[in-house]
Amino acid sequence: MVKIKLDYDVLGFVLLALFAFYVLMQFTTDPPLALSLLLLALLSLIHKAKLEEGMSKLRASLVPSIEQLDKHILALADISTNLGQQLRANEKEGELERRLSQLETEVERLSSDLAAYMGYLESCIRNLNRAEEKE
Structure with a gap:
């Protein structure tokens, strides 16, 4: 279940939606249209809350x-x-050559692990940036 923080953005959004509903009811005799627009605004609010929750989880996973x-x-x-x-x-x-070979193998393995983690972090950062741009 999505928890919506009641801050000034959310409160303003709800008040704006109610005002829009009132204005639409003044100019239309079609209440379902006004209600559907109000529901669309509420769905947008829920989507914003889910996006913020996902971004916080992504940051925590980093x-x-x-x-x-x-x-x-x-x-x-x-x-x-x-x-x-x-x-x-x-x-x-x-003995020196054998140990050097072992170290080179270990360094290559750790370097590939490091490259994989860097790629993962870069993709996470890109996902964060995309999510912030969508907001």
Whole structure:
């Protein structure tokens, strides 16, 4: 169920709809036309409330994605630091190459995860912008 906040916009909208209904009733003998216009205005109000609710849910869903992105960036920094320490401690060339290969694989995986999260965030931002433009 959609909760409609009773703020000045909503109150003004309802008063405007009632005034429009009154004016239409003065100029027409067709009450269903006036009622249908009033219902159209009320449906528009409900649509606005649903849109605001959807935007708040979308914003709330972005927060965990950003937190996951931060965790991946920190994990990438930790791996890089650990590799640097391991490379200095290990002087065997074969061991260094094997560990470097593992790190490169891990960095590629994290980079692809990072790119996927960035794409997701960009699409969420585009959706937010579209929703705000529709308002």
